[in-house]
Amino acid sequence: MIFYLSGRLVDTNGAPGDAAIDLTDRGLTLGDGVFETMAVRGAQVTHLAAHLARLHRGLDVLGFEAPVDDGEIGHALEHVVQANAITEGVLRLTLTRGPAPRGLAGPEKPSPSLIITGATQDLDLGRPVAAIIATCTRRNEHSPLSRIKSLNYLDNILAVREARQQGADEALLLNGAGNLVSASAANLFAVIDGELVTPPASDGVLEGVMRAEVLRVLGGTERTLTPGDLARASEVFLTNSLSIRPLTKVDGVEIGTGPITEQAQKLVC
Amino acid sequence: MIFYLSGRLVDTNGAPGDAAIDLTDRGLTLGDGVFETMAVRGAQVTHLAAHLARLHRGLDVLGFEAPVDDGEIGHALEHVVQANAITEGVLRLTLTRGPAPRGLAGPEKPSPSLIITGATQDLDLGRPVAAIIATCTRRNEHSPLSRIKSLNYLDNILAVREARQQGADEALLLNGAGNLVSASAANLFAVIDGELVTPPASDGVLEGVMRAEVLRVLGGTERTLTPGDLARASEVFLTNSLSIRPLTKVDGVEIGTGPITEQAQKLVC
Numbered sequence: 001m002i003f004y005l006s007g008r009l010v011d012t013n014g015a016p017g018d019a020a021i022d023l024t025d026r027g028l029t030l031g032d033g034v035f036e037t038m039a040v041r042g043a044q045v046t047h048l049a050a051h052l053a054r055l056h057r058g059l060d061v062l063g064f065e066a067p068v069d070d071g072e073i074g075h076a077l078e079h080v081v082q083a084n085a086i087t088e089g090v091l092r093l094t095l096t097r098g099p100a101p102r103g104l105a106g107p108e109k110p111s112p113s114l115i116i117t118g119a120t121q122d123l124d125l126g127r128p129v130a131a132i133i134a135t136c137t138r139r140n141e142h143s144p145l146s147r148i149k150s151l152n153y154l155d156n157i158l159a160v161r162e163a164r165q166q167g168a169d170e171a172l173l174l175n176g177a178g179n180l181v182s183a184s185a186a187n188l189f190a191v192i193d194g195e196l197v198t199p200p201a202s203d204g205v206l207e208g209v210m211r212a213e214v215l216r217v218l219g220g221t222e223r224t225l226t227p228g229d230l231a232r233a234s235e236v237f238l239t240n241s242l243s244i245r246p247l248t249k250v251d252g253v254e255i256g257t258g259p260i261t262e263q264a265q266k267l268v269c
Numbered sequence: 270m271i272f273y274l275s276g277r278l279v280d281t282n283g284a285p286g287d288a289a290i291d292l293t294d295r296g297l298t299l300g301d302g303v304f305e306t307m308a309v310r311g312a313q314v315t316h317l318a319a320h321l322a323r324l325h326r327g328l329d330v331l332g333f334e335a336p337v338d339d340g341e342i343g344h345a346l347e348h349v350v351q352a353n354a355i356t357e358g359v360l361r362l363t364l365t366r367g368p369a370p371r372g373l374a375g376p377e378k379p380s381p382s383l384i385i386t387g388a389t390q391d392l393d394l395g396r397p398v399a400a401i402i403a404t405c406t407r408r409n410e411h412s413p414l415s416r417i418k419s420l421n422y423l424d425n426i427l428a429v430r431e432a433r434q435q436g437a438d439e440a441l442l443l444n445g446a447g448n449l450v451s452a453s454a455a456n457l458f459a460v461i462d463g464e465l466v467t468p469p470a471s472d473g474v475l476e477g478v479m480r481a482e483v484l485r486v487l488g489g490t491e492r493t494l495t496p497g498d499l500a501r502a503s504e505v506f507l508t509n510s511l512s513i514r515p516l517t518k519v520d521g522v523e524i525g526t527g528p529i530t531e532q533a534q535k536l537v538c
Contacts, residue, residue: 005292020289020290020291020292021289021290021297023272023289023290023384023386024386025297027297028296028363028365028420029304029361029420030420030422030423031420031421032422032423032426061427062426062427063430090371092298092371094297094298096297102359102388102390104422104425104429104453104454105426105429105430115292117292117293119371136413137411137412137413137414138409138411140411140412140424141445142406142407142409142445143406143407143409143424144405145406145423150423151297151298151299151300151421151423152300152420152421152422152423152424153299153300153301153373153421154300154301154331154414154419154421155412155414155421157299157301157373157374157375158330158331158412158414160373160374161332161374161375164374176409176410176411185373
């Protein structure tokens with residue numbers, strides 16, 4: 001694979017050290033950074049402006065800036081797409097506060113690391129999902145981290161691992177108040193009494209790029225959802241930048257699918 | 270610096286790639302790992318058994334194992350102490366789930382990365398601390414991550430950065446219920462009505478090795494503390510593996526210090 005690392009394209013088949021990051025990078029030592037996952041379709045990065053806007057919202061929370069401007073980031077993404085000849089696939093952009101000596105607060109003038117990796121991948125990911133509601137952990141609606149795409153992904157990892165142990169594909173996460181937030185790697189939509197609804201950011205939701213696109217095109221209401229609301233839903237679906245998938249089972253209980261899910265799925269074709 | 274990386278000692282003055290970690294390492298991409306920070310005194314690693322026990326409790330939560338046994342980890346730590354001629358200083362052991370392809374759940378058979386870094390550092394860190402109570406974020410007592418030393422350290426980073434912006438040294442964090450948990454990098458003790466108290470793990474506390482040592486030697490009670498309790502405290506102090514420091518100011522209000530803090534401080538001499 002050919003990837004982009006802080007200013008240059010690097011081939012992992014080159015010298016081993018080229019494909020590596022400093023051991024003191026705060027992305028590694030403290031999870032101090034943000035990332036974006038973007039779909040590539042027709043050799044084009046999709047929803048680039050929305051991804052960059054969210055990246056900057058995350059950086060505002062963490063208090064550091066990207067080492068290059070959005071134009072350069074866009075070029076770097078294109079370079080990785082071209083260098084790896086990706087027609088359909090996935091890009092990941094990671095931005096950390098960079099290498100630093102010991103200390104939690106971080107350096108006053110950081111040297112952020114920008115890493116872009118990409119690979120060809122089949123994005124026909126509309127298949128139905130069976131989920132559990134995670135019991136091992138909850139999202140923290142009291143932290144701004146619940147609303148940015150930071151490198152602190154362990155709660156989501158614990159949740160999806162619980163799901164897999166129970167033979168499910170995905171996990172839905174509750175927040176501290178016991179309300180539904182999202183899946184481990186996707187936003188949650190439900191159709192209840194004919195109305196399309198999704199939990200609001202204030203409940204601890206990472207506002208996905210595809211979530212915004214669904215709300216923009218199909219409309220819908222942001223309001224708190226409880227686990228009990230799922231039993232009343234005529235359709236439930238999960239959205240992320242790569243896919244829109246019907247959620248057809250939660251904790252073993254079947255949920256129907258229907259026309260609004262189908263309409264939403266057209267957004268990723 | 271000479272450090273230990275997954276089975277070998279490496280000198281950062283060697284080939285650049287030697288001092289680096291794979292870009293696909295889940296420690297970097299998802300914060301998927303744990304760490305320990307240990308004091309070195311008299312060229313010896315302090316409280317090694319307690320640190321290793323906590324490391325394993327963290328690994329149990331994350332669901333992977335160290336690539337080598339405790340004996341080998343101990344030898345590797347000693348090697349780093351000797352190779353860097355550390356008499357007084359700090360070691361950091363980082364253990365990640367290792368390199369992996371895309372996907373949150375992680376590989377069934379991971380290849381964890383073990384990284385040990387160390388440096389000489391003056392550990393005479395008993396100086397008084399001024400803190401704020403962080404308003405930007407809270408700890409998540411509903412997540413097992415609040416009780417292990419994972420690489421997901423961003424809430425603590427946000428809190429200490431808020432403190433520094435306000436001219437304070439440290440931040441105390443509340444949990445979702447609004448109770449006191451700890452400082453950004455230390456446990457919290459208070460002497461109230463003559464009784465030594467510290468918040469219980471169930472409030473979202475990382476159970477520090479020095480916290481356990483203080484409870485073992487000085488006694489004390491684990492119970493929920495509210496911000497209002499600090500106003501009634503005759504002494505407040507912060508403990509971590511490197512230091513025990515009196516907390517003499519919170520949100521601008523002075524707190525006294527006294528004999529129990531002094532007794533505790535003898536534990537790190």
